[in-house]
Amino acid sequence: MxxxxxxxxxxxxxxxxxxxxxxxxxxxxxxxxxxxxxxxxxxxxxxxxxxxxxxxxxxxxxxxxxxxxxxxxxxxxxxxxxxxxxxxxxxxxxxxxxxxxxxxxxxxxxxxxxxxxxxxxxxxxxxxxxxxxxxxxxxxxxxxxxxxxxxxxxxxxxxxxxxxxxxxxxxxxxxxxxxxxxxxxxxxxxxxxxxxxxxxxxxxxATDPDEGLTQANIKHLVYRAHSLDKDEIIARILQAEGRGKTVVFTRTKRAAQKLVDELNDRGFNAGAVHGDMSQEARERSMAAFKAGKKDVLIATDVAARGIDVDDVTHVINHTIPDDEKTYLHRAGRTGRAGKTGIAVTFVDWEDLHKWALINRALEFGQPDPVETYSSSPHLFGDLGIPEGTKGRIAKARTTETAPAQRPQRATEVAAEGDAVGTTRRRRRRRRASDRVGETFLAEADATVGATTAGAERPASGDAAQEGAGTHDGGGREHHDGKPAPARRRRRRGGGGGAAPVAAP
The missing domain is CATH 3.40.50.300 (P-loop containing nucleotide triphosphate hydrolases)
Known part of the structure; x- marks a missing residue:
């Protein structure tokens, strides 16, 4: 050198x-x-x-x-x-x-x-x-x-x-x-x-003219995959042994955002770079990827040439590129600076003709992509995915770090605050209803006391039950086995908070 x-x-x-x-x-x-x-x-x-x-x-x-x-x-x-x-x-x-x-x-x-x-x-x-x-x-x-x-x-x-x-x-x-x-x-x-x-x-x-075609330092894997199974396959590839920073390419901005949301929901640390994001957001996402704060980047072709990171180990084509030039530009994100890399391409059934053109132009010798599902044994073998790997790691990440040791995020603090506030509001509502019930019973006791000649009001509720009797299931109070005089019910449309009135 x-x-x-x-x-x-x-x-x-x-x-x-x-x-x-x-x-x-x-x-x-x-x-x-x-x-x-x-x-x-x-x-x-x-x-x-x-x-x-x-x-x-x-x-x-x-x-x-x-x-x-x-x-x-x-x-x-x-x-x-x-x-x-x-x-x-x-x-x-x-x-x-x-x-x-x-x-x-x-x-x-x-x-x-x-x-x-x-x-x-x-x-x-x-x-x-x-x-x-x-x-x-x-x-x-x-x-x-x-x-x-x-x-x-x-x-x-x-x-x-x-x-x-x-x-x-x-x-x-x-x-x-x-x-x-x-x-x-x-x-x-x-x-x-x-x-x-x-x-x-x-x-x-600087290099041999054919090096761009052979890509000797990049392992190219081409799979015929079902669109509904791609997210699960990608999630399992992201758990392959030796997997470092990974770039996933999509055809549209909407697909990029949908995939980054899906991967984050599955527990991965993914960011995105596409045209619907503001320039500041794109730069923050790219900076986080370069710094290693995010190890998965979802991108569209417009942003591909700005991904100049030497330690990208995997490139995944969620959708097949339009031509061989775009394929080379995408795959060129890995295998940089003399390092090795892996490029995985998903080919939909309707895109087989497009892959045929790319395969012929780049001389891959893979005219018929292997039909592949997230459970296919050859997928695990080709990429070094541990046996039994599933496409969701959120629970595993939660158990790795004890709750007491992991700093709370702002969203978690806010969620806890909302929960505490909800509990307090429920308690306040319960206390308010309790006070209404206590007031109603106190007023009923006062009314009954006023109609009972010579009766002395006990100091506590328990004493009232012992000395004056008990309440029956209908809310009337019995004294010495005799039912109390019937009370009028309050009219709903009338005086609202008026106390019950004893019958004459």
Whole structure:
């Protein structure tokens, strides 16, 4: 392995990388950094997860110098918000020992903070096309001095229809600049874009052309599963031996939210990233996944490229991807940085033709997915799921931690408070009814006492029963075996709280 120092990287950048445990360079970095440092235009082609962010990030930071003047000197264009956040974090880390400032410009967040950072003199801008054009159109973003330009995930920009926006952005850049373009694939429009906006670029392919097809470090499992059984199968896969962080892909936003709710209900710690969530919620969910607070992430394809986490062990395709490119992008979330991974794909009966096309394009040799249910023995064997595993772990997690040792959550405290309040209200209602009953009996006793000549009222209820008699089942009181005079019943519509009146 080659170290970054051997590639000619400045010591302060080497120290920043070493602080994160990054010492040796990946193949794409070994080939691009020595060319990027002197200013050679580069077309870098490599699958995701091979370290290409540092491949262009290190030359950009080093070429700007230790103390660049305020103002935008470098522009990095990315297709999605999640990728903008990821690249921003990497660039911010590379500049941690320099005065260089980095700002992320993307939609879904307030303008004010981004504008303030630009006005403060940020030198490196990482942004998505839409927000970049918006701020440039308002003359809040000046790109006329951006001599370092990077297009990351260019093929994804093509898929999302951003090429016209890219042309608008290049029109605002200086004619003389250092340009680097990175892409996992090189379709015709991307090649045409490179020829138009780059100067004698060198095309670097960091890996063997067939590696993207064979995916030797990823185990691919394809199952024909019933839609009603998928949640149970996923829940059992999540309990497989050695299972680490897991990404589950769904086709729609609604399916993603439904699945995350289902998995959380089953006792798993899952989060989601999809288009119906606010940008802040998506960033919180992604941050929790990266930090390990959540070990399952449910995502749609829009968010896929922003999931740059090296320790993802499993990728599960809840619904089959539309084509082989999408499949590779999804599966590329695991098996990163030289590690191994597992990709599981569910194929519905009506999607068998779609899988046939993907299988043929990627040369998997699995034209007929195995019919699989949550109880199928081969499922347990393929994924190392312990025998007897069920799809719900909520009870197990509850018994693992004693209630006295586990801190109460806010929702639990609120629930207990509601229960206590309900009990107190019930007690108050009981006491109120008791007081009404006692008042009624006291008034009845007083009435009876008034009609009994020479009778002395006992001091307590028990004494009253001993000396004066007992109450019968109808509420009348007997004295010396003689029934008391009948009392009138109160009229319901009348005097409400009036005391009973003795019969004359």
């Amino acid at each position: 080659t170290t970054f120092s051997e590639l000619g990287v400045d010591q302060d950048i080497v120290d920043a990388l070493a602080a994160k445990g990054i010492v040796d360079a990946f193949p794409i970095q070994e080939q691009t950094i020595p060319l990027g440092l002197p200013g050679q235009d580069i077309i870098g082609q490599a699958k995701t997860g091979t370290g290409k962010t540092f491949g262009f990030g290190i030359p950009v930071v080093q070429r700007l110098g230790l103390d660049p003047a305020p103002g935008v000197k470098a522009l990095i264009v990315v297709p999605t918000r999640e990728l903008a956040v990821q690249v921003y974090e990497d660039m911010d880390m590379l500049t941690s020992n320099r005065s260089t400032s980095v700002v992320a410009i993307y939609g879904g967040k307030a303008y004010e903070g981004q504008i303030d950072q630009l006005k403060a003199g940020a030198q490196i801008v990482v942004g998505t096309p839409g927000r970049l054009i918006d701020l440039a159109g308002q003359r809040l973003l000046d790109l006329s001095h951006a001599a370092e330009v990077v297009l990351d995930e260019a093929d994804k920009m093509l898929d999302l229809g951003f090429l016209p926006d890219i042309e608008k952005i290049f029109a605002k850049l200086p004619a003389v600049r250092h340009t680097m373009l990175y892409s996992a694939t090189m379709p015709g429009p991307i090649v045409a874009l490179a020829r138009r906006f780059m100067s004698n670029p060198i095309h670097i392919r």
